[in-house]
Amino acid sequence: MRxxxxxxxxxxxxxxxxxxxxxxxxxGHWVSPDARVxxxxxxxxxxxxxxxxxxxxxxxxxxxxxxxxxxPQHLLFQDPTxxxxxxxxxxxLAQRSMTLVLxxxxxxxxxxxxxxxxxxxxxxGVLLISSHESDPLVDExxxxxxxxxxxxxxxxxxxxxxxxxxxxxxxAREMTRYLRGRGHRRIAMIxxxxxxxGGKFRLVGFEEEMGDGFDPVLVEExxxxxxxxxxxxxxxxxxxxxIDAVFAASDMMAAGAIATLRxxxxxxxxxxAVAGFDDSGLAATHEPALTTMRQPWERLSSEMVSTLLxxxxxxxxxxxxxxxxxxxxxxx
Amino acid sequence: MRxxxxxxxxxxxxxxxxxxxxxxxxxGHWVSPDARVxxxxxxxxxxxxxxxxxxxxxxxxxxxxxxxxxxPQHLLFQDPTxxxxxxxxxxxLAQRSMTLVLxxxxxxxxxxxxxxxxxxxxxxGVLLISSHESDPLVDExxxxxxxxxxxxxxxxxxxxxxxxxxxxxxxAREMTRYLRGRGHRRIAMIxxxxxxxGGKFRLVGFEEEMGDGFDPVLVEExxxxxxxxxxxxxxxxxxxxxIDAVFAASDMMAAGAIATLRxxxxxxxxxxAVAGFDDSGLAATHEPALTTMRQPWERLSSEMVSTLLxxxxxxxxxxxxxxxxxxxxxxx
DNA sequence: TACGTAACTGTGACCGGTCACAGTCCTGAT
DNA sequence: ATCAGGACTGTGACCGGTCACAGTTACGTA
Numbered sequence: 001m002r003x004x005x006x007x008x009x010x011x012x013x014x015x016x017x018x019x020x021x022x023x024x025x026x027x028g029h030w031v032s033p034d035a036r037v038x039x040x041x042x043x044x045x046x047x048x049x050x051x052x053x054x055x056x057x058x059x060x061x062x063x064x065x066x067x068x069x070x071x072p073q074h075l076l077f078q079d080p081t082x083x084x085x086x087x088x089x090x091x092x093l094a095q096r097s098m099t100l101v102l103x104x105x106x107x108x109x110x111x112x113x114x115x116x117x118x119x120x121x122x123x124x125g126v127l128l129i130s131s132h133e134s135d136p137l138v139d140e141x142x143x144x145x146x147x148x149x150x151x152x153x154x155x156x157x158x159x160x161x162x163x164x165x166x167x168x169x170x171x172a173r174e175m176t177r178y179l180r181g182r183g184h185r186r187i188a189m190i191x192x193x194x195x196x197x198g199g200k201f202r203l204v205g206f207e208e209e210m211g212d213g214f215d216p217v218l219v220e221e222x223x224x225x226x227x228x229x230x231x232x233x234x235x236x237x238x239x240x241x242x243i244d245a246v247f248a249a250s251d252m253m254a255a256g257a258i259a260t261l262r263x264x265x266x267x268x269x270x271x272x273a274v275a276g277f278d279d280s281g282l283a284a285t286h287e288p289a290l291t292t293m294r295q296p297w298e299r300l301s302s303e304m305v306s307t308l309l310x311x312x313x314x315x316x317x318x319x320x321x322x323x324x325x326x327x328x329x330x331x332x
Numbered sequence: 333m334r335x336x337x338x339x340x341x342x343x344x345x346x347x348x349x350x351x352x353x354x355x356x357x358x359x360g361h362w363v364s365p366d367a368r369v370x371x372x373x374x375x376x377x378x379x380x381x382x383x384x385x386x387x388x389x390x391x392x393x394x395x396x397x398x399x400x401x402x403x404p405q406h407l408l409f410q411d412p413t414x415x416x417x418x419x420x421x422x423x424x425l426a427q428r429s430m431t432l433v434l435x436x437x438x439x440x441x442x443x444x445x446x447x448x449x450x451x452x453x454x455x456x457g458v459l460l461i462s463s464h465e466s467d468p469l470v471d472e473x474x475x476x477x478x479x480x481x482x483x484x485x486x487x488x489x490x491x492x493x494x495x496x497x498x499x500x501x502x503x504a505r506e507m508t509r510y511l512r513g514r515g516h517r518r519i520a521m522i523x524x525x526x527x528x529x530g531g532k533f534r535l536v537g538f539e540e541e542m543g544d545g546f547d548p549v550l551v552e553e554x555x556x557x558x559x560x561x562x563x564x565x566x567x568x569x570x571x572x573x574x575i576d577a578v579f580a581a582s583d584m585m586a587a588g589a590i591a592t593l594r595x596x597x598x599x600x601x602x603x604x605a606v607a608g609f610d611d612s613g614l615a616a617t618h619e620p621a622l623t624t625m626r627q628p629w630e631r632l633s634s635e636m637v638s639t640l641l642x643x644x645x646x647x648x649x650x651x652x653x654x655x656x657x658x659x660x661x662x663x664x
Numbered sequence: 665t666a667c668g669t670a671a672c673t674g675t676g677a678c679c680g681g682t683c684a685c686a687g688t689c690c691t692g693a694t
Numbered sequence: 695a696t697c698a699g700g701a702c703t704g705t706g707a708c709c710g711g712t713c714a715c716a717g718t719t720a721c722g723t724a
Contacts, residue, residue: 004453006680017704022682030702049452053394054680056385057709064433069419083415087401090434094445099454101396102422102432113426120381121336122431226617259619282614285558287591338710349674354712362672386710389679 005046014042025050064099065089065308066123068114070130070137071106082280085151088301089127096309098124111137119144125308128161130154131196149308151300152197153319162311164303164320168197171293171324172205175247175275178291178326180209184245184273188218190232190257192249198224202249202277218243222253229256237264243272245332251276251283251290258288258331273332289329296322337378346374357382396431397421397640398455400446402462402469403438414612417483420633421459428641430456443469451476457640460493462486463528481640483632484529485651494643496635496652500529503625503656504537507579507607510623510658512541516577516605520550522564522589524581530556534581534609550575554585561588569596575604577664583608583615583622590620590663605664621661628654 007025011018016035023031024039031039042048056062067089090100101123105114115137118126125147128138131154138157141148150163179187189206192199199221207214220235222228229248233256236243246261248254254276258268268274268288276283279294303320310317339357343350348367355363356371363371374380388394399421422432433455437446447469450458457479460470463486470489473480482495511519521538524531531553539546552568554560561580565588568575578593580586586608590600600606600620608615611626635652642649 007682008680018681019683019704020702023703026682032702035702049448051389051680052452052454053385053388054709055682057383057389057711058680058682060709062385067434086434087436090436091438091442094436094442099449100434102399102418102434104419104422104426106423110423110426116381117431120384122384256617259617262619285588285591287594339712340710350711351674351713352672355673358712364672367673383710386679387712389681390710390712392679 004051005048006051007048009046010039010042010048013046014038060121062122062124063097064101064123065093065305066101066103066118066126068103068105068118068126068128068130068137070111070128070135071132082297084297085129085301088298089305092302092305096305105137115140115144118146125149125312127151127304127308128154131198132193147308147311149304149311151304153201155195155197155200159319162307162317162319164300164307164322165197166295166300166324167321168201169205169208171277172202172247173209174324174326175277175293176206176209178328179245179247179273179275179332180213182245182273182332185213186215186218186243187213187245187247188220188236188243190229190236190246190248190253191219191221192224192253194221198249198277206247222249222256224250224253226252226256226259229253230260231256233257233260237261245273245275247275247277249277251278251280251286251292254290254292254331255282255286258286269330269332275332279327283327283329286331288331291329291332292327293324294327295324336383337380338383339380341378342371342374342380345378346370392453394454394456395429396433396455397425397637398433398435398450398458400435400437400450400458400460400462400469402443402460402467403464414629416629417461417633420630421637424634424637428637437469447472447476450478457481457644459483459636459640460486463530464525479640479643481636481643483636485533487527487529487532491651494639494649494651496632496639496654497529498627498632498656499653500533501537501540503609504534504579505541506656506658507609507625508538508541510660511577511579511605511607511664512545514577514605514664517545518547518550518575519545519577519579520552520568520575522561522568522578522580522585523551523553524556524585526553530581530609538579554581554588556582556585558584558588558591561585562592563588565589565592569593577605577607579607579609581609583610583612583618583624586622586624586663587614587618590618601662601664607664611659615659615661618663620663623661623664624659625656626659627656 007018007021011021020031020035021039024036028036052063067086093100103114105111126141128148128150131152138154142161148161150161152165153163189203191203194200217239220232222232246257248257254274258274261268261272266272276290276292279292283290283292299322307317307320339350339353343353352363352367353371356368360368384395399418425432435446437443458473460480460482463484470486474493480493482493484497485495521535523535526532552564554564578589580589586606590606593600593604598604608622608624611624615622615624631654639649639652
């Protein structure tokens with residue numbers, strides 16, 4: 001197998017200079033039509049493909065973005081729908097001839113490596129998939145001047161970093177309103193961790209919408225996992241049986257809650273209605289199928305990518321808030 | 333923010349030449365102890381980080397591997413445990429200072445892009461996550477001379493490409509043996525698609541182990557999804573009620589089968605035992621918890637990475653077969 | 665003392681692009 | 695006829711590494 005053709009080979013084949021070939025490749029401005037077709041033809045004949053590394057070196061741009069997961073046991077590895085975010089980002093980038101580099105910063109050692117790697121400019125920017133407030137990685141990235149976009153508002157860093165998120169408060173209000181509209185009054189909430197935006201703001205929305213009907217006794221916290229939902233539900237039941245609906249901040253917690261209710265001899269939705277959040281993969285297939293708030297995963301990822309590209313281009317984009325949609329199924 | 337330090341800056345700071353710095357970075361052979369510490373000290377002082385692109389250009393190596401998904405609705409996006417494969421690969425690479433590039437080749441347009449991208453040498457090799465026999469991408473990659481390792485034996489390409497897979501036949505036999513050991517005789521199988529290794533070989537193992545007890549009437553095929561499992565189970569029940577156990581080729585199909593059985597008024601495992609395959613995330617939390625074969629996801633990914641690196645280094649490694657382990661829970 | 669050799673070091677060329685700049689050509693206005 | 699200026703093209707330098715090779719040094723041996 002002989003050497004891959006370079007821009008010089010193409011130039012020679014087309015009878016023009018390297019500069020002209022480069023211009024054709026990069027948009028073709030200030031190139032005569034003749035030269036352009038000659039170059040395009042030569043590219044075809046030679047089977048030329050631009051060398052990423054060389055271009056990177058010359059332009060100082062990497063041509064890739066990092067998809068950075070910052071937690072050891074991340075949602076991605078529990079909730080399949082979340083992987084859509086990853087997939088969507090990869091596709092959005094592929095359309096722009098860029099690539100997605102997956103980085104995992106679970107252990108402290110990994111975090112150091114990742115910080116080093118990212119700061120070294122091996123990627124043009126970072127799609128930060130983090131949720132916990134305490135995350136010092138956000139600071140590091142900001143300090144190092146690495147273009148960063150967060151998925152979900154990073155508590156403690158509001159307004160410092162561009163974000164793409166769903167309207168947590170409005171979403172929670174909508175679900176709460178729906179439950180109340182169905183006649184439920186003693187509605188419990190299984191919230192997410194209070195140091196995550198989903199944990200904090202969904203509870204805020206719930207509380208706002210409940211108004212006078214809000215009862216702090218009916219609030220428990222989980223970590224989004226199925227097991228934590230089951231345990232939270234158990235704690236609620238232990239405290240009181242005067243509950244007619246449960247709003248869980250994730251579908252998995254809703255599933256866990258339902259399992260606990262079943263064991264307690266309660267029927268869903270007849271005795272107690274249960275609603276989730278995310279519209280993750282299990283929502284539709286769960287028995288009973290879950291009523292939930294759908295997160296616009298595809299749009300989230302594409303907006304993250306375009307926002308990050310804006311940041312890289314030097315802009316300071318406004319935070320983007322996307323709407324969710326209520327999906328009514330059987331559980332509530 | 334001033335320019336990032338280069339190898340020249342380090343050389344100047346250490347009072348040596350670029351060549352010596354380069355040698356220190358790349359293992360430090362043939363470098364005097366004095367020079368080595370001087371360079372290491374200079375690297376620390378200047379905060380030097382090697383430029384990926386420049387190195388890539390000079391060495392001709394990309395320093396990254398592709399994680400290539402070749403199906404539109406891939407398992408990854410349905411089964412969270414599968415994401416462990418991705419994560420494991422990313423971590424195994426990070427340890428070697430390489431990166432993982434995620435490529436999705438769902439649509440035909442994407443496939444063309446990906447083939448182009450990969451053949452262009454933007455990555456050093458490909459971890460191919462494909463399953464269907466018909467996949468022409470395997471041929472393309474092989475033809476283009478791109479180092480490739482498959483996860484699971486690609487039917488129709490056996491022995492042409494290095495693979496890392498679980499011992500499908502032995503796994504299926506073990507599960508079948510277990511079910512028979514529990515006294516079941518009329519065991520049905522919900523197999524995977526016959527053009528996937530998991531679909532084909534798990535059925536082979538099942539048939540082998542059943543021996544004379546094998547009844548083709550008790551075999552149905554699904555596509556690994558929960559819904560397909562439910563439908564397959566419905567077809568089986570329509571055909572005969574003389575079934576005392578079901579072996580599904582995936583946990584999700586097992587879950588679907590259980591839902592169908594429930595609707596038919598049958599109890600699991602009292603009336604019919606149901607076993608799955610994968611030990612995916614839902615297996616442990618499902619109600620009832622699934623008896624299943626655990627796939628060694630972490631090892632699969634790390635073996636894939638090391639095998640691929642061997643291929644890149646010029647070796648022709650033997651196919652690697654990993655064992656699975658029987659996990660007994662409540663469903664069978 | 666001379667010399668071969670192993671250990672170490674420095675240098676220039678090169679990887680394959682991009683970019684700034686200079687140069688050429690052509691058109692239309694003065 | 696001259697010239698300004700726009701359209702296009704070619705060239706050399708540069709991005710930041712690696713590598714082959716030539717050069718230097720120190721040491722053991724004849």
